Amino acid sequence: MAWLGRGVMTRTVRRVLLGSALVAIVGTAGTAAAAPQDAAPTAVDEPGGIQITSPLGRTGIVTKERIVARVHVPPGTVLSPLSFYVDGKLEGTVASGPPYAIDWTDENPFEPREIVVQAADAAGHMFKDKVVLPPFEIVDSTQVTSVLIEIGVYDKNGRSISELAPSAFTVRENGVPQGIDLVTRETLPTTIVLLVDNSQSMSRRIEFVRLAAARLAAALRQHDKVIVVPFNAHIGTITGPTNDAGTITGAIDAMHANGGTAILDSVRESARLLEGVEGRRAIILITDGYDENSQAKAADVLKSVKEADVTVYGVGVGGVAGISLKGEAMLRSLAEETGGRVFFPPREPDLTSVSDAVAADAHGRYLVSYTPANQQHDGTWRNVSVDVPVGYHARARPGYFAPAPPPIRPFIEFTVTNQSREFSDVAASDLDVIEDDVPQTVDTFQDAVDPVSIVMAIDASGSMKKSAEAVRQTAREFVMAVRPEDSLALMTFADVPQFAHQLGTNRQPTLDAIDKYTPDGGTALYDALWASLQQLKAVNGRRAITVLTDGRDENNPGTAPGSIHTLAEVLALTRQVGATVFPIGLGTNVDRPVLEQLAKESGGEVSFVSDASLLGDQFKRIIENLRRRYVISYTSTNSARDGAWRTVEIRSRAQGMVVTTQGGYFAPEP
Numbered sequence: 001m002a003w004l005g006r007g008v009m010t011r012t013v014r015r016v017l018l019g020s021a022l023v024a025i026v027g028t029a030g031t032a033a034a035a036p037q038d039a040a041p042t043a044v045d046e047p048g049g050i051q052i053t054s055p056l057g058r059t060g061i062v063t064k065e066r067i068v069a070r071v072h073v074p075p076g077t078v079l080s081p082l083s084f085y086v087d088g089k090l091e092g093t094v095a096s097g098p099p100y101a102i103d104w105t106d107e108n109p110f111e112p113r114e115i116v117v118q119a120a121d122a123a124g125h126m127f128k129d130k131v132v133l134p135p136f137e138i139v140d141s142t143q144v145t146s147v148l149i150e151i152g153v154y155d156k157n158g159r160s161i162s163e164l165a166p167s168a169f170t171v172r173e174n175g176v177p178q179g180i181d182l183v184t185r186e187t188l189p190t191t192i193v194l195l196v197d198n199s200q201s202m203s204r205r206i207e208f209v210r211l212a213a214a215r216l217a218a219a220l221r222q223h224d225k226v227i228v229v230p231f232n233a234h235i236g237t238i239t240g241p242t243n244d245a246g247t248i249t250g251a252i253d254a255m256h257a258n259g260g261t262a263i264l265d266s267v268r269e270s271a272r273l274l275e276g277v278e279g280r281r282a283i284i285l286i287t288d289g290y291d292e293n294s295q296a297k298a299a300d301v302l303k304s305v306k307e308a309d310v311t312v313y314g315v316g317v318g319g320v321a322g323i324s325l326k327g328e329a330m331l332r333s334l335a336e337e338t339g340g341r342v343f344f345p346p347r348e349p350d351l352t353s354v355s356d357a358v359a360a361d362a363h364g365r366y367l368v369s370y371t372p373a374n375q376q377h378d379g380t381w382r383n384v385s386v387d388v389p390v391g392y393h394a395r396a397r398p399g400y401f402a403p404a405p406p407p408i409r410p411f412i413e414f415t416v417t418n419q420s421r422e423f424s425d426v427a428a429s430d431l432d433v434i435e436d437d438v439p440q441t442v443d444t445f446q447d448a449v450d451p452v453s454i455v456m457a458i459d460a461s462g463s464m465k466k467s468a469e470a471v472r473q474t475a476r477e478f479v480m481a482v483r484p485e486d487s488l489a490l491m492t493f494a495d496v497p498q499f500a501h502q503l504g505t506n507r508q509p510t511l512d513a514i515d516k517y518t519p520d521g522g523t524a525l526y527d528a529l530w531a532s533l534q535q536l537k538a539v540n541g542r543r544a545i546t547v548l549t550d551g552r553d554e555n556n557p558g559t560a561p562g563s564i565h566t567l568a569e570v571l572a573l574t575r576q577v578g579a580t581v582f583p584i585g586l587g588t589n590v591d592r593p594v595l596e597q598l599a600k601e602s603g604g605e606v607s608f609v610s611d612a613s614l615l616g617d618q619f620k621r622i623i624e625n626l627r628r629r630y631v632i633s634y635t636s637t638n639s640a641r642d643g644a645w646r647t648v649e650i651r652s653r654a655q656g657m658v659v660t661t662q663g664g665y666f667a668p669e670p
Contacts, residue, residue: 049072049129050069050129051070051244052117053069053242053246054067054068056241056242056243058109058134062106062109063273064104064105065104065237065239066101066238066251067103068239068242068247068251069117070098070247071098071100079121081119082094082095082119083117083118083119084104085116085118086115092104098246099253100117101250101254109135110136112133113132114131114133115133136276146370147173147400149370150311151366151367151396152339152365152395152396153392153394154394154395164388166183168388168389169366169386169387169388170386173372173383173399175385176373176374178373179370179371181370181371184366184367184369188280189221189280190281191280191282192225193226194228194248194286195229195283196213196229196252197209197263197286197317198231198232198256198258199231199232199233199258199259200259201261201288201290203258209255209317210252212317213248213249213251214245214252216284217248218245223279227239227273228242228248228252229266229270230251231266232260233259233260233261234265261287261292261293263327263330264301264330265294265296266294267305267312268301271283271304272304274308274310280311281311282311283313284315286315287315287316287331288327289323290324290327302333302337302338305334305338306338309397312335312338313340313342315343315344315345316328316344317345339398368386377403377404379401379404379405380402381399381402382399382401383398384396384397384398404639405640408638408641408668409633410435410633410648412433412631412632412650413448413542413580413631414629414630414632414659414661415603415605415625415659415660416630416659417658417660419658423624423625426654427445428445431651433648433650433651435638436646436647438637440634440635440637443633446631447629451483451541452541452544453542454482454487454543454546455488455490455491455545456475457491457492457497457546457547458471458490458493458548459525459548459550459551459586460492460494460519460520461493461494461520461550462520463551463589464550464586468518472514472517474616474619475514475517475619476514477619477620478623479507479511481620486505487503488507489502490509490510491528491535494519494522497524497532499531500513500516522554523551523553525549525551526553526562526566527564527565528563529570529574530565530569530570532545532547532579533573533579534573536577537576537577542580543578543579543580544579544580544582544604546582546619547581547584549584549590549595551587551589552594567594574598575601575664575666580662581598582599582604582607583596583604584607584615585608585609586615587610588610592608595608603661604625605621605625638667640667641667641670642667644667645664645666646666647664648664648665649661649663
């Protein structure tokens with residue numbers, strides 16, 4: 001998992017709300033979603049004490065938050081300044097209030113935090129409250145099994161209808177009718193971002209905003225929570241998640257209208273606050289619609305909101321200059337495309353009906369579940385439409401994004417040499433990585449230090465008799481130079497390949513087998529490579545083959561091929577296994593083009609020697625090559641899991657440097 005913080009891999013069945021659609025997800029790998037985080041504050045059963053009302057959970061991102069406390073003491077009681085502690089560290093004090101609040105930055109949402117607020121009265125009695133914020137954990141999930149759409153049904157006057165029978169609903173996905181599994185009026189916990197325009201243009205209507213916040217807070221149910229997010233040109237200090245009405249209205253009271261306005265930027269940031277939150281997710285945006293400072297484009301923000309599965313409700317409040325036509329269109333688009341609604345109350349008294357309508361819409365919807373006919377993980381947008389009887393109309397999110405396939409992160413091993421074939425040191429900044437002609441961004445770069453599984457294949461055909469003693473000596477030297485943590489297997493091949501022993505880190509069986517090396521017979525070169533690859537195919541990690549031969553693939557008389565398998569089969573299996581081949585050609589009878597091709601297509605290195613006395617230098621070169629390799633990894637821009645070969649080229653930005661790789665990798669199978 002490529003997540004910052006702590007990831008939790010579990011097998012779980014979950015329902016993830018898609019704005020006004022809900023997707024049930026099962027599995028252990030793939031699209032990641034965050035588990036709910038709720039802390040239980042100490043209850044206040046009677047007057048007298050301190051109660052922390054915000055935050056009561058984690059948003060999963062690093063942001064500035066308000067720690068808010070309420071004080072319940074008998075009249076006339078004088079308290080010392082309230083002290084706010086996080087993990088035992090004093091973050092600030094507040095001498096008077098309400099509000100009793102400080103700003104705090106949650107630097108690492110993936111670690112638990114303990115918040116304590118305390119004060120003492122004149123007699124020395126201590127009043128305090130504690131909230132433990134659990135870490136914001138990641139639950140890895142896959143496979144869409146069902147979609148749960150949240151639907152509001154209204155009559156021609158806009159009144160909510162709640163008595164329709166299950167048979168009244170028809171659901172289509174991308175125009176294809178779907179079989180409905182369940183229709184229910186189940187209610188879900190709702191987390192609302194109350195996104196309040198705090199710019200200078202709203203200065204005359206801030207009281208209107210306070211009334212809106214109070215009315216909406218009063219409509220909260222027991223398990224609902226609100227995150228109050230003021231914004232102007234930037235998002236300000238947030239409050240929550242909280243379910244305390246006084247804390248919500250207190251956050252509004254603490255606002256001061258000033259500065260410019262960045263509505264679209266703030267909507268995008270608010271959607272991030274809701275990522276991974278269980279239940280319904282909604283943004284109630286209160287603004288006059290004048291966006292002066294946003295950098296984000298409307299289409300990109302809408303896509304982000306859809307991907308975060310958030311329903312947007314727009315409340316257009318006429319500011320100093322009224323409501324802009326552009327702002328009105330923006331609010332309508334955000335609401336309609338996410339299954340929400342938009343309101344433009346002209347006067348403060350009209351706010352009552354608006355608040356009631358938003359609350360009714362949020363809490364009075366149908367949940368319709370169906371199992372999509374299309375179960376592919378392709379990350380595409382699926383259009384969903386809902387039909388209800390004539391005389392009514394349904395409002396729902398117009399679709400959902402199917403789970404994207406898990407990212408593909410290849411690991412490419414390579415060497416860098418200069419024109420003199422000397423190994424060179426490089427850094428990631430010295431390299432460019434191109435996959436199928438598309439530049440890639442490097443995620444990780446490091447020396448290749450993981451253990452290697454090595455098959456040492458030695459030609460034992462009759463023509464090797466005159467070199468047998470030199471082979472024994474240099475092979476023993478190679479074995480003793482291999483790192484203790486590397487696994488080694490020894491094979492000899494003549495008419496057929498034979499393993500002296502399987503992969504292991506005990507060198508004695510290898511040394512004993514080398515002592516018994518006796519050449520005789522033909523040269524089954526391709527079968528030897530095939531058997532070596534099959535041995536390596538069963539192990540994980542880095543893989544390599546060293547193959548020493550003085551001939552070409554032929555039988556003992558030299559009249560026919562020596563192997564059952566062909567060179568083409570061996571090359572195909574080499575790509576599949578991802579093994580690096582280091583051929584050593586001894587003498588003048590070797591098939592140079594074949595050995596060169598084996599090295600080139602596997603990212604290895606070939607060497608040719610005329611005399612067996614020079615074999616020691618070639619084995620040393622292989623050892624150095626294995627120890628001077630790098631591994632680079634990146635998230636491929638091509639996420640298709642089609643099993644196809646991807647060509648990867650690593651280029652050095654320094655002149656004269658040669659980068660040697662296997663040339664690519666196979667994408668995962670569908």
